[in-house]
Amino acid sequence: MKRQRLHLKAPDNWINDPNGFIYYKGYYHLFYQYFPYEPRWGTMHWGHAVSRDLVTWEHRGVALYPSTHEDRNGCFSGSAIEEDGKLYLVYTGVRYEVVNPEDPHTCLDEQFESAQLMITSEDGFHFDNEEGKTVIIPPLTDKKIGDRTHTRDPKIWKGKDRWYLILGSTMEEKYGEVLFYQSEDLHTWTYVNKAWKGPDYGWMWECPDFFETEGGGVLMVSPMGLLKNGEKETNQSICFPAKFTESTCRMEIPDQYQFTDYGMDLYAPQTTLDPEGRRVMEGWIRMPKPAEEGWIGMFCLPRIVERKGNHIYFRIHPNVRAAYSKEITDISCASKDGYMAVFDLEDGEQADIGGFLIKRKGNRIQTDRTAVYPSIKGAHLVSETPELTNGCRIEVLADKNLIEVYINDGEYVISNAVYGIGDFIKVNIEKTVHLYTLKEHDERTRGEE
Ligand code: FRU
Numbered sequence: 001m002k003r004q005r006l007h008l009k010a011p012d013n014w015i016n017d018p019n020g021f022i023y024y025k026g027y028y029h030l031f032y033q034y035f036p037y038e039p040r041w042g043t044m045h046w047g048h049a050v051s052r053d054l055v056t057w058e059h060r061g062v063a064l065y066p067s068t069h070e071d072r073n074g075c076f077s078g079s080a081i082e083e084d085g086k087l088y089l090v091y092t093g094v095r096y097e098v099v100n101p102e103d104p105h106t107c108l109d110e111q112f113e114s115a116q117l118m119i120t121s122e123d124g125f126h127f128d129n130e131e132g133k134t135v136i137i138p139p140l141t142d143k144k145i146g147d148r149t150h151t152r153d154p155k156i157w158k159g160k161d162r163w164y165l166i167l168g169s170t171m172e173e174k175y176g177e178v179l180f181y182q183s184e185d186l187h188t189w190t191y192v193n194k195a196w197k198g199p200d201y202g203w204m205w206e207c208p209d210f211f212e213t214e215g216g217g218v219l220m221v222s223p224m225g226l227l228k229n230g231e232k233e234t235n236q237s238i239c240f241p242a243k244f245t246e247s248t249c250r251m252e253i254p255d256q257y258q259f260t261d262y263g264m265d266l267y268a269p270q271t272t273l274d275p276e277g278r279r280v281m282e283g284w285i286r287m288p289k290p291a292e293e294g295w296i297g298m299f300c301l302p303r304i305v306e307r308k309g310n311h312i313y314f315r316i317h318p319n320v321r322a323a324y325s326k327e328i329t330d331i332s333c334a335s336k337d338g339y340m341a342v343f344d345l346e347d348g349e350q351a352d353i354g355g356f357l358i359k360r361k362g363n364r365i366q367t368d369r370t371a372v373y374p375s376i377k378g379a380h381l382v383s384e385t386p387e388l389t390n391g392c393r394i395e396v397l398a399d400k401n402l403i404e405v406y407i408n409d410g411e412y413v414i415s416n417a418v419y420g421i422g423d424f425i426k427v428n429i430e431k432t433v434h435l436y437t438l439k440e441h442d443e444r445t446r447g448e449e
Contacts, residue, residue, distance in 0.1 A: 002059040005337035005438065006320075007285075007402045008049055008299040011059040013039050015297035017153075017207060017268035018282040019046055020080035020089050023275055024124050028054055030282060030299070031063055031089070033077060035105070039296045042105030044074035046091070050124075054280070054302045055323040060125065063089075067129040070095055070115040073107065077153040077207055078116075079270060081163075083186060087121045090136065090165065092152035113139040116154050116167070118186075136189050137165075137181065143172055145191055146179050153207045155270070159246045165189060168205040168221065171196060176205030176223045180249035193249035201257075202226040206235070207268040210244060210251070213279055215307035217242045219253060220260060220281075222268050232378035233286065237267050241310045258312055263367070263405075263415040264380040266300055279305045280317060287417045288376050291401050298402055300415050315410035316395065324397070326439045331425055334437040338399030341425055342434040345392045349431075353396055354422035356403050363387045365394070365407050365414065372418040385412040 002011045009015075013036055020031035027050045034047030046064035051057045064075040071093030078091025093115045096107035116137035121127050139148050146169030156165045165181040177196035181189040196205075202223025209220040219242035227234045237260040243252040260269055260283065269283030283300045290296040303314040324340040331339065343351065345360035352358075355371040366384045373381060388408055395406040400421065405414040427433055 004057045004059070005055060006324075006397070006399055007301065007338070008057045008282075009291075009401070010034075010039075010295035010297040011047065012295050013037060014041055014295075015047060015284070016041065016286075017077045017284050018270045018299055019077050019091065021270050021272040021280075021282055022080040022082065022087070023272065024080070024082050024087050027052060027124065028274075029080065029087070029124050030057070031080075032284075032299070034062065036062060037105075039290045039294060042103075044076055044094070046075050046089075053323070054274075054317055054319045063127050064091070064119065065129055066093075068093065068117075068133050070135055071117060071133070072096075073099075073112065075117075076114070077268065079155040079209075080272075081156050081158065085122075087124045088118060088156075088186060089120070089127075090116060090118050090154045090156050092154065093117045093133075093135070094152075110149060113148050114150070114152050115139050116152075116165075116189075134187070136187065137167075140169075145194070146170070146177065147204075150204050151179070153268075155207075155209045157211065162246075164246070164249070166208045166210050168208045169194075170204040173199075174203045175199060176202045176221065178205055178208045178210075178219075178221065178251070180251070182249065193251075195251035195253055197253055197255070202235070207237075207270065209269070209271055210242065211271055211279055211305075212244075213305065213307045215309070217244050218305060218307055218312055219251065220269055220271070230378050231264070231380060232288070232376060233264055233267075233380065235267060236264060237261070237269055237283065239312050241307055241312065254310070256310070260314070261300070261413050261415050262385050263383050263413075265417050266415055269300075271305060274317075278317075281305050281314065285402055285415060285417055287401070288374055288379065289419075291419070298417070300402075301397060301404060303410065303413070306410075311411070313410040314406075314413045316397070316406055320397070323438055324436045326437050328435050328437050331423055331435060334435070337438050338397065340436040341394075341396045341398070342436070343394055343427055343431060345394055349427070351394070351396075351433075352424070352426040353398055353403060354424055356398075356416070356418055356421060358394060358396070358405055360392050363392070365392065365405065365412070367405060367414050367416065369403075369416050369418055372421045373416075374419065383414045383416065385414065388412070
């Protein structure tokens with residue numbers, strides 16, 4: 001089975017959203033939207049990768065595939081929970097009403113319906129696709145609740161005394177919204193409430209996630225059509241400090257949001273708890289064309305999500321820091337599995353990471369990937385953070401196709417897909433750059449095969 005370090009990437013062909021992210025029976029399981037036949041989006045399967053430590057990943061092939069009336073045209077995104085030792089996956093099953101006559105893997109003019117399904121596993125590795133699927137929420141019939149077609153991506157969590165499920169949807173007015181359901185037994189689900197923000201927040205909210213942190217609740221959604229200025233990617237992942245009341249499923253969402261990542265490539269993130277109780281996030285990094293080896297789609301590094309006041313931080317997971325702690329003096333000593341570069345930038349200074357530029361302009365960080373990205377209309381070549389609060393410490397984690405720039409321990413992050421990046425790091429003044437690469441790694445992931 002294929003093993004990868006640092007950034008998890010498509011094993012072949014196409015991947016998009018992370019799904020069913022969970023720490024279960026000694027493994028991190030990360031499923032993903034997978035089209036196994038070509039490097040483009042098509043009939044969705046759930047691919048499956050596992051890791052002992054969030055650093056070394058092993059691809060385990062297909063976990064879910066279309067096999068019922070409700071999911072015959074795709075197993076769309078969803079999430080995982082553990083209960084009584086079993087792994088539960090919930091996801092959206094899609095059924096096309098009119099198949100595209102030119103391509104059996106897409107539908108015609110959005111003529112499809114969506115239901116929410118559940119499947120369980122005793123060990124996290126075996127799934128009975130033929131007999132094991134049940135519909136927990138059939139296609140919506142009440143337009144006042146949500147859309148029959150565009151309702152998807154269930155994220156499930158345990159509250160104080162029952163289970164909650166959040167779904168992304170769109171209102172009759174074409175505003176993105178989230179729907180809240182609750183259940184006492186994981187099988188019977190009741191719709192309770194909804195939340196939305198109106199016309200300036202996209203027309204459909206995909207992949208919602210809500211969780212509590214020490215600093216308060218966080219809502220993450222991926223609105224479609226959020227940006228309107230001719231950008232190639234109009235869909236973007238955003239997050240809000242939010243307040244959720246369990247008894248009524250009422251959610252208060254402020255007007256202000258942050259982008260989850262200011263590189264504008266990250267989309268459809270999903271979180272889970274690690275064994276230490278930290279909130280860990282994975283997200284899909286969109287690519288405009290396949291990498292040299294022919295695959296397309298990657299995931300960002302696992303990030304710890306924290307809320308302080310109304311700001312949401314995305315920090316490097318300690319396991320990644322520990323793995324990338326072997327100090328080297330020259331980039332030529334970095335392992336093929338990437339490296340970390342750490343330095344401070346003063347106003348006006350610039351670092352060049354193999355052609356990818358990181359500049360400080362006043363109290364903002366700007367990146368420019370023009371030299372290492374295809375020229376595509378509306379492509380996001382230059383990215384910029386909002387004003388930083390204090391100093392400017394940069395930690396870059398880079399490999400061949402993905403550069404992640406963490407600023408001030410996750411105050412903001414810019415992650416960008418890159419192509420043809422060079423093997424050098426230059427910082428334009430005499431300046432200390434600390435370089436780290438992968439420590440010798442134990443091989444535990446091989447474990448129980
Ligand atoms: C987000 C998304 C989800 C959907 C999945 C289909 O990227 O559109 O809403 O479930 O991808 O692959």
